[in-house]
Amino acid sequence: MxxxxxxxxxxxxxxxxxxxxxxxxxxxxxxxxxxxxxxxxxxxxxxxxxxxxxxxxxxxxxxxxxxxxxxxxxxxxxxxxxxxxxxxxxxxxxxxxxxIHAQPIAEQVLGYMLMFERGLTESVRQQRRSVWERVSAGELHGQTVGIIGVGAIGERVAELCAAFGMDVLGTKRDLEDVPDAVDEIYAAEDHHEVLARADYVVLACPLTEDTRGLIGERELHVMGRDSVLVNIGRGELADEDALVESLQQGRIRGAGLDVFETEPLPQDSPLWDLSNVIITPHMAGSxxxxxxxxxxxxxxxxxxxxxxxxxxxxxxxx
Structure with a gap:
């Protein structure tokens, strides 16, 4: 033996x-x-x-x-x-x-962001209807991304965003070790400072008792109408009901979601029918x-x- x-x-x-x-x-x-x-x-x-x-x-x-x-x-x-x-x-x-999932998840985060910024979600919908109509598009260059949780995944997201010429803000529990790609770092409890300044907010922190429901109605108001939420962490990081209402009411611009409170996402979830939401089936780390x-x-x-x-x-x- x-x-x-x-x-x-x-x-x-x-x-x-x-x-x-x-x-x-x-x-x-x-x-x-x-x-x-x-x-x-x-x-x-x-x-x-x-x-x-x-x-x-x-x-x-x-x-x-x-x-x-x-x-x-x-x-x-x-x-x-x-x-x-x-x-x-x-x-x-x-x-x-x-x-081990940092590279594919970071690439997927950029994918969500590019779909919103370049109007690709709208173009895909028009393609399905055989509609030829120009779509207004912006640039990620010069925009601000806020990464909630700059760990291994958050660091790689920061590097790719920096390569696009974005301003990178982040939160981190250990402020002694800050990646070069992050322009400004905040303590984890100061995440509202990041939410208020970011055009794109990326949830990359672990799910703990402190982070459960981290993004609720109040935080979504702080983010503002032109911001996009990207969640590749855990579904429970965001209050899903509050997120749905904010998306329906146009309180934020949109959301790219790979994780949900209940998985698979129930067929009767309002998220399926919202035009300002990109849904993927918890596969960003693939x-x-x-x-x-x-x-x-x-x-x-x-x-x-x-x-x-x-x-x-x-x-x-x-």
Missing amino acids: STQPTVLVTDYVARETATELVDRLESALPDGVVERAAIPKETRDLIEDADIVVTNRLSPELLEHAENLRWVHALSSGIDSYPLEALEEREIVLTNSAG TPHRFDRWLEILEPNYEAVAEGRLEEMENRVV
Whole structure:
């Protein structure tokens, strides 16, 4: 039997994703250490002896079955579906995949912004009706973007926006380390300053008790009629009812939304029918390079666990 730490890929990981991820892990790690659970019962049984879990979520109940667990890796950046206090109490390391989605998400943010600024949403609607009619368009150059949460994703958004000649404002919890592409940085609690000045507001912060409902009716009034909200963080960052009303009443110019309070977005949601909204199905992080980027985190962290160097693990959040 192998003396190396064992890795369990849980059934929370979609079948196709799990198949390729397991193949990659088996090629990168020592023989015989990777196990895959295809159904919930297998996850519950196998987690009892697993040293490491790779998953998309972890319930407190499942954690209770894990007797030898030393490290949990979240395949997403968000960790709101993990029992953080319980992991901390048991001194189990939690790492996330922050940064691996930065490039595709940043490109999608620019896509939303260009669609609004260049009038592409209106042009697409006219194309469907075979209507030839010039559309007024602006430029991103010289506009101001406000990035709420300048982490790995927010930093890449800032870099791409700066390349377009935009003024970049942002909020950050740690003001000691500010990316070069950010022209002005504000503390997280001073986000209203950013909302009041930005033509485009990008929500890129994690979902926490402090950020849940961060954008509500008051904040949407602060943003103003010419501003556009882009949410690629979590749906719960914005009060969806307040957002719908603001969009219907023209209190803000529009919204590019990849995440929602309820997913899939219900068919009766008013958002579907609003002409000033771009909806995508929580796919901004989609990229053909995700497996390579996961392995860039998982492989060195596995070695750190095997050698007892937990303090050196990358992307550690607990």
